[in-house]
Amino acid sequence: MSLGELFDEPADTRQELMGATYRALCEHGYAELTIQRISDQFPKSKSLLYHHYDSKDELLIDFLSFVLDHLESTTPQGDDDPLEALQRLLEYLLPTEPSTEQQQFRRAIIELRAQAASNPEYQAQFTRSTNYFENRFASIIEHGSQEGVFRPVDAERLATLIVATVDGAMLREATTDPDHVQPAMSRLRAELTDYVERRLVDAEREGTE
Amino acid sequence: MSLGELFDEPADTRQELMGATYRALCEHGYAELTIQRISDQFPKSKSLLYHHYDSKDELLIDFLSFVLDHLESTTPQGDDDPLEALQRLLEYLLPTEPSTEQQQFRRAIIELRAQAASNPEYQAQFTRSTNYFENRFASIIEHGSQEGVFRPVDAERLATLIVATVDGAMLREATTDPDHVQPAMSRLRAELTDYVERRLVDAEREGTE
Numbered sequence: 001m002s003l004g005e006l007f008d009e010p011a012d013t014r015q016e017l018m019g020a021t022y023r024a025l026c027e028h029g030y031a032e033l034t035i036q037r038i039s040d041q042f043p044k045s046k047s048l049l050y051h052h053y054d055s056k057d058e059l060l061i062d063f064l065s066f067v068l069d070h071l072e073s074t075t076p077q078g079d080d081d082p083l084e085a086l087q088r089l090l091e092y093l094l095p096t097e098p099s100t101e102q103q104q105f106r107r108a109i110i111e112l113r114a115q116a117a118s119n120p121e122y123q124a125q126f127t128r129s130t131n132y133f134e135n136r137f138a139s140i141i142e143h144g145s146q147e148g149v150f151r152p153v154d155a156e157r158l159a160t161l162i163v164a165t166v167d168g169a170m171l172r173e174a175t176t177d178p179d180h181v182q183p184a185m186s187r188l189r190a191e192l193t194d195y196v197e198r199r200l201v202d203a204e205r206e207g208t209e
Numbered sequence: 210m211s212l213g214e215l216f217d218e219p220a221d222t223r224q225e226l227m228g229a230t231y232r233a234l235c236e237h238g239y240a241e242l243t244i245q246r247i248s249d250q251f252p253k254s255k256s257l258l259y260h261h262y263d264s265k266d267e268l269l270i271d272f273l274s275f276v277l278d279h280l281e282s283t284t285p286q287g288d289d290d291p292l293e294a295l296q297r298l299l300e301y302l303l304p305t306e307p308s309t310e311q312q313q314f315r316r317a318i319i320e321l322r323a324q325a326a327s328n329p330e331y332q333a334q335f336t337r338s339t340n341y342f343e344n345r346f347a348s349i350i351e352h353g354s355q356e357g358v359f360r361p362v363d364a365e366r367l368a369t370l371i372v373a374t375v376d377g378a379m380l381r382e383a384t385t386d387p388d389h390v391q392p393a394m395s396r397l398r399a400e401l402t403d404y405v406e407r408r409l410v411d412a413e414r415e416g417t418e
Contacts, residue, residue: 029327107326114323116384117316118238127386154400160393161374161400168377175325177336184369191363191370195404 003070004101014066017042017049021063026104030111035059057119060112064125072132082144086196089136093166094189103173110174133166134159141200150200158199165192212279213310223275226251226258230272235313239320244268266328273321273334281341291353295405298345302375303398312382319383342375343368350409359409367408374401 007019020041028037035056039046053059076088095102116122137159144150169188173181216228229250237246244265248255262268285297304311325331346368353359378397382390 031324031327111323111326113380113384114320115240117320118240123384123386126384127389130381130385154396157396157400160396161404164377164381164397165370165374166377167380168373168375171322171376171380172339172373175322175332175335176339177332180336187363187366187369188373191366195370195408198407199404 001074002102003067003105004099006070013044013048016044017052018063018066020049021059022105025063025108026101029104029108030060030115033060057115057121060115061121061125064112064122068125068129068132071129075133075136082140082147082149083197083201085140086137086144086200087193089133089140090162090166090189090193090196093133094169094185096189106170107174110171130163130167134163137162144200153199158196162192162196210283211311212276212314213308215279222253222257225253226261227272227275229258230268231314234272234317235310238313238317239269239324242269266324266330269321269324270330270334273331277334277338277341280338284342284345291349291356291358292406292410294349295346295353295409296402298342298349299371299375299398299402299405302342303378303394305398315379316383319380339372339376343372346371353409362408367405371401371405 003022007015007022010016010019020043021038023041024033024038033056035049035053038056038059039049042049049059053062076085076092098106112122113126116126134156138155141150141153141155141158145152145155165188169185172184172188176184212231216224216231219225219228229252230247232250233242233247242265244258244262247265247268248258251258258268262271285294285301307315321331322335325335343365347364350359350362350364350367354361354364374397378394381393381397385393
């Protein structure tokens with residue numbers, strides 16, 4: 001279930017509040033976000049919101065933690081074919097055809113991530129997500145190597161490169177001329193997929209174009 | 210010449226002003242930056258500064274354009290050995306041992322880059338830098354292929370991946386737990402260098418670890 005779908009049918013007040021934050025972020029981005037704008041998206045008593053959070057940043061850090069829990073619980077897991085598992089995880093993080101809402105949200109996430117340059121609480125959230133996805137990639141790669149499907153490689157090293165490339169792709173998507181983003185994403189996805197396959201399974205293709 | 214060195218001996222008032230912006234950014238980051246703090250770093254008449262710029266963002270966009278001019282004019286060029294040229298460009302963008310000042314400045318650049326998610330003038334600057342470095346990498350790769358030193362590859366595709374990986378590395382450096390950044394950067398640099406070499410020159414190493 002995507003975040004947008006989750007927030008369409010919130011199960012409790014916390015999910016309603018997180019949904020209001022999500023919609024306000026998609027609509028206004030971080031720079032223009034205010035507690036008032038979040039509360040405008042919140043169907044219940046505004047005092048509830050002001051009661052729980054002293055500041056926009058306090059609410060957003062709680063929101064990030066909620067989003068990461070959701071991302072972790074919906075990350076594609078346990079596939080018998082390690083190569084398919086890798087491809088599925090890449091598609092999860094860098095969707096081929098993101099919806100407008102996903103693009104808006106990814107832009108807001110980049111703005112939130114930049115807060116981590118000066119705010120340790122934001123930094124803790126993004127350290128957690130970086131480690132989580134790096135470990136996911138590394139464990140799929142290690143599993144494939146143990147099964148003899150993948151070549152033995154330094155799984156942690158390769159996982160670090162994949163996560164940095166995905167992060168760089170998101171940064172480019174959110175901060176450069178939108179008219180040229182999609183061709184760049186296609187090149188990047190093709191090269192990254194090709195790289196991972198060459199590195200892990202497909203020695204014969206080396207040297208051929 | 211590094212930016213820090215350039216600003217130590219400014220050649221004119223504009224460079225003095227850009228130096229003041231640089232020092233204020235390194236010290237306070239984007240979030241805490243004010244025109245007043247920039248003017249505190251500026252040795253000449255404050256009215257000059259207020260006269261030329263209406264807002265912090267107007268000054269910062271001019272600053273970004275100045276920094277990009279400088280980066281472009283100091284980017285390592287024209288090496289006879291394409292592989293060395295690639296490695297030198299990577300080291301230029303992802304220095305193995307960045308100084309504290311460089312790290313502070315790179316953090317501020319990430320904060321400025323996030324402004325591009327909502328501000329088209331910031332976006333234009335980062336589009337320009339992304340295109341510039343992608344073209345640099347692609348032209349070195351193409352040159353190497355023409356000389357028969359590199360395998361024929363899709364140079365633009367590989368260049369897009371390299372630039373995204375470098376951007377993702379800077380993002381990680383600036384926004385995750387500093388205690389674990391250096392090991393991650395080492396892994397990333399090793400994997401990226403290895404990848405570029407395997408992809409372009411070193412078929413024999415495939416399949417061996």
